[in-house]
Amino acid sequence: MKSVWKQPYFVIGFVILAFFLVGSFVFEWVFGSDPKQTYFIYENGRVVQAAPLPPSWMHPFGTDQFGYDMLAKIMLGAKYTIIAAMGVAAVRMFIAVPIGFAIGTYWQKRRLLINSFIDPLHYVPMTIFAYLMLYPVLWEPMEGFSTTVWERIIIQVVLMAIITVPIVSSLIGNEANLLYHEEYILASRTLGASRLRIITRHLFPMMREKLFVLYGQQVVETLVVFTHLGLLYLFIGGTEVSYDPMFGDPPKSIAYEWAGLFGSSFRYLQGVPWLPLVPAICFALVILAVAAMIEGYTRAVSGKVKIPKRKKVALVSDDTIKWNQQQLKEKLQVLRENEIR
């Protein structure tokens, strides 16, 4: 296996991801956790522009309708979004891998039944499923939240991880079952290896790379579900709802995470296009970064992606050639022995 750090795709993806993640913490450390607010721009003592300000040198991503700097909001929110997505994918893999291996080995006789239970899950759009499950947790009730932000984030991560565990584990199960019928595993079983030993010694090492790729795909999928949930006003860490009948604010995100930034501003696309567009592009950048890392990793573990060569045309089969070589070797040995004598 070549080092992943020699793969340009992996390095580019890693740099983008690290920029957002490290940058987010550094930004909060340097500028504090409140974004800069600009209500008006004055020129010679006269107001020339009022918030929301379009992108300019002062505010590269513009400001929102309350004058908060979008760049600051994006940088502050990056850590919640990225860490939450990575957390969901990690918890999901942690639960799904053991179940998947169990389906592929211990319960392989019942695989058809298990699979036909899991199959209809594919027809439930993940977003709707997540929305149904998360709504009671994340939507602020009339009397206010009874949980803290961190409790809600943890519950959200675990719930979002669990809802696709069946799909991921059936995927791993099918893959493990394919490997289970390979000849070398048959040999190992004949020699008396237990199923646990086959899993730890053969199946897991064989599938390690695939599992890493699967983890990356799960991160991407989670990010996409976050954007969808944002459109439905369910934000990471809960949605602040104003129940004031007269002057109710629109639903607000508690942290500046991206799903909230995108979801709460989508309606202003026509008038203030940079408000929804900036978080959407940032989502796309992070997803591209993860995809690039996956591609780089795959290239590193499978060697350079080569254009497959045509099969060489041989008039004699490989076995015949091997047999010939064997014969030749024996003849040579006999000759040499004769010489020594």
Added chain:
Amino acid sequence: MKGFSKWLLQLVVGFIGILLISGLPILIMGFQQGEFRWKEYGEHLVILFPLSDFLDANYGPHIGQYIIYSLEILFLALIVATGLAILFTILTMLCKERTRQRIKTVFFFLESLPDILIILLVQLTVIMIHKNTGIFVSKIAVTGGEKLYFLPVFCLMILPMIQLYRLSMLTFEAEERKMYVELAKSLGFKKLIILLVHIFRNAIISIFFQSKKTMWFMLSNLFILELMFNMPGIMLHLRDNISGEVFLITVCSFFLPVFLLYSFGEWYFVRRLNRGGAFE
């Protein structure tokens, strides 16, 4: 007959699975109060019986229209996506190896664009065209009773098309390395003829089997599409009247047609394969 009973088992088990899932929100509804509502969950599981009462209460003619509209968009987009994906595949297959690799890399990164960004960009483009030239390409949101087809189908088909394109490229390239292509080449057939007549027929079966995953992926996109275009489809209806019953109807309205389509397709292709002796 064994195949049929297996099929029936899958269908019934699938139904039970959907029923169990549809009750889950009821189970955790009491989360803020810190309790699980097992009793209500149990009650939900028997709402289907008797079936006629359930349908009377939850299935009005307007729901039928929502379902039909959603399915129309879904299948139109699938057909367009498949057609374009295969067309692009054949065009790329005619290129040289190096160009092919480059095109594939570009498509790999295009595939990872999030659907919301694509919809946003399409809507923005329509607005910009309207502002600058005054030509009104299409409405960007449904208002009133009319239905929108062109723009939603266009948005919905982009990502599945890229996915299917990557998939069919892989299949076509695997087929290209087989012996019968070599034979056809040595007999002097042109590349296009070999692609269209020989490789295509073999590749389409494999593409069909794998397109099921694309279908699942499209369902999630369809939901977001109905939301962003404010389309009167079943998904939007579900968002507005969220309950176990509507959820059950929504999921079944996608599960049944897609399940039937793919079962039929599998049966048809497997029969054809067996008769040809390719699997024996």
